[in-house]
Amino acid sequence: MHVPASPLRDGDPVYLDHNATTPVDPRVVKAMLPFLTSGFGNPSSGHAYGTAPRAALARARRQVAALLGSRTGEPDGTHEPDGADGADRIVFTGSGSEANNLALRGALLAADGRRRRVITQATEHPAVLETCRALHRLHGAEVTWLPVDRRGLVDPADLAAALDDRTAVVSVMAANNETGTLQPVADLARLAHDHGALFHCDAAQAAGKIPLDARALGADLLTLVGHKMYAPKGVAALHVRAGVRLEPLVYGGGQEGGLRAGTENVALAVALGTAAVLAAEDLAGGGARRVGELRDRLHRRLTEALPGRVHLNGCDRRLPNTLNVSIDGVTGQALLDAAPGVAASTGSACHSGTTAPSPVLSAMGLDDTRALAAVRLSLGRWTTAADVDRAARALIGAAHALTPVASGAGRAARL
Numbered sequence: 001m002h003v004p005a006s007p008l009r010d011g012d013p014v015y016l017d018h019n020a021t022t023p024v025d026p027r028v029v030k031a032m033l034p035f036l037t038s039g040f041g042n043p044s045s046g047h048a049y050g051t052a053p054r055a056a057l058a059r060a061r062r063q064v065a066a067l068l069g070s071r072t073g074e075p076d077g078t079h080e081p082d083g084a085d086g087a088d089r090i091v092f093t094g095s096g097s098e099a100n101n102l103a104l105r106g107a108l109l110a111a112d113g114r115r116r117r118v119i120t121q122a123t124e125h126p127a128v129l130e131t132c133r134a135l136h137r138l139h140g141a142e143v144t145w146l147p148v149d150r151r152g153l154v155d156p157a158d159l160a161a162a163l164d165d166r167t168a169v170v171s172v173m174a175a176n177n178e179t180g181t182l183q184p185v186a187d188l189a190r191l192a193h194d195h196g197a198l199f200h201c202d203a204a205q206a207a208g209k210i211p212l213d214a215r216a217l218g219a220d221l222l223t224l225v226g227h228k229m230y231a232p233k234g235v236a237a238l239h240v241r242a243g244v245r246l247e248p249l250v251y252g253g254g255q256e257g258g259l260r261a262g263t264e265n266v267a268l269a270v271a272l273g274t275a276a277v278l279a280a281e282d283l284a285g286g287g288a289r290r291v292g293e294l295r296d297r298l299h300r301r302l303t304e305a306l307p308g309r310v311h312l313n314g315c316d317r318r319l320p321n322t323l324n325v326s327i328d329g330v331t332g333q334a335l336l337d338a339a340p341g342v343a344a345s346t347g348s349a350c351h352s353g354t355t356a357p358s359p360v361l362s363a364m365g366l367d368d369t370r371a372l373a374a375v376r377l378s379l380g381r382w383t384t385a386a387d388v389d390r391a392a393r394a395l396i397g398a399a400h401a402l403t404p405v406a407s408g409a410g411r412a413a414r415l
């Protein structure tokens with residue numbers, strides 16, 4: 001695939017934070033712009049101005065579905081958005097958080113009244129965790145939180161033990177945003193279905209980075225997010241398997257198959273559709289392998305220069321672009337502060353001035369020192385070998401500069 005020049009500027013810090021958000025691909029910008037100018041019409045309008053936006057919206061749904069090995073209705077887009085024709089559906093939303101809210105709240109409230117249980121796991125994104133808490137608080141749902149092991153993996157036996165015929169929905173992510181750990185989604189979905197429960201998969205991080213097939217995974221509901229796959233922020237989608245019933249999230253004029261009312265943002269839908277096409281081309285062209293090799297080169301550079309001090313958080317079963325490591329003797333924040341030429345993130349969340357260890361790493365059983373040392377380095381479409389080498393040099397230099405910690409002098413208070 002011909003990849004256009006990087007939208008990143010020469011001389012800026014090396015961008016290794018693609019799991020936080022990706023740059024927007026220039027081809028995505030080009031595809032969406034006409035719908036901010038001459039193609040401004042409302043896709044529901046019966047007159048000429050509605051025609052092109054309506055067709056673009058239908059095409060975008062098919063493009064997003066195709067990335068997931070699925071089809072939404074006929075090639076001309078004349079399907080029933082509410083799934084009445086037995087087709088899978090793509091529901092555009094304003095964020096991944098919104099898609100997760102729609103999936104979980106929608107599934108619980110539409111379930112047979114006897115099914116009041118939701119099962120999820122400890123390292124989900126807050127968009128799932130907080131939704132589950134709200135379903136408990138507002139709708140009396142019983143929530144079961146499955147643990148993960150040291151690699152960040154859910155044990156299917158734990159799900160099997162938790163499931164019963166009162167379970168409405170099980171939600172387990174495809175890939176973790178901090179470690180990239182890939183959950184055994186197909187096995188978990190099969191277990192959920194054995195008990196008549198729906199299975200939701202938050203694939204915000206996995207979509208576009210690894211091949212995904214919604215049916216093969218057994219996902220009744222699957223979330224993907226534009227700004228993690230080279231589209232702008234503010235657009236995401238929920239893939240809804242044919243026949244799955246959900247309570248709407250936004251009531252109103254019936255857009256998005258009645259699940260999310262509001263005049264459609266055609267430009268952003270087109271952006272997500274285009275990003276999905278580009279992601280499929282990238283995967284077919286070996287993009288994941290290329291990024292994986294660069295990620296491993298970065299890991300090698302760090303371990304060779306800092307022997308015995310670099311510890312992988314997570315496991316080999318992970319996204320090809322993600323490297324989460326803790327370096328002995330430094331905190332992740334101190335390391336990144338001392339390496340301003342690298343834009344990456346720590347595994348920790350900073351709340352009102354106190355740096356807390358990442359709940360994801362803590363749930364994996366890592367102690368506070370190890371969790372506070374974590375840095376997440378996530379590569380992307382325009383990352384080069386030169387970028388990786390530059391970032392490695394900066395991080396190694398920073399670790400050496402901070403090394404008094406390793407010898408126990410002076411900086412221990414920073415850990």
Ligand SMILES: Cc1ncc(COP(=O)(O)O)c(C=O)c1O
Pocket residue numbers: 019020094095096097098125127173175176177202204205225234236
């Ligand atoms: C796994 C996962 N789920 C959901 C989200 C939320 O997406 P959004 O920021 O579009 O709400 C993110 C974003 O960080 C994510 O990494």
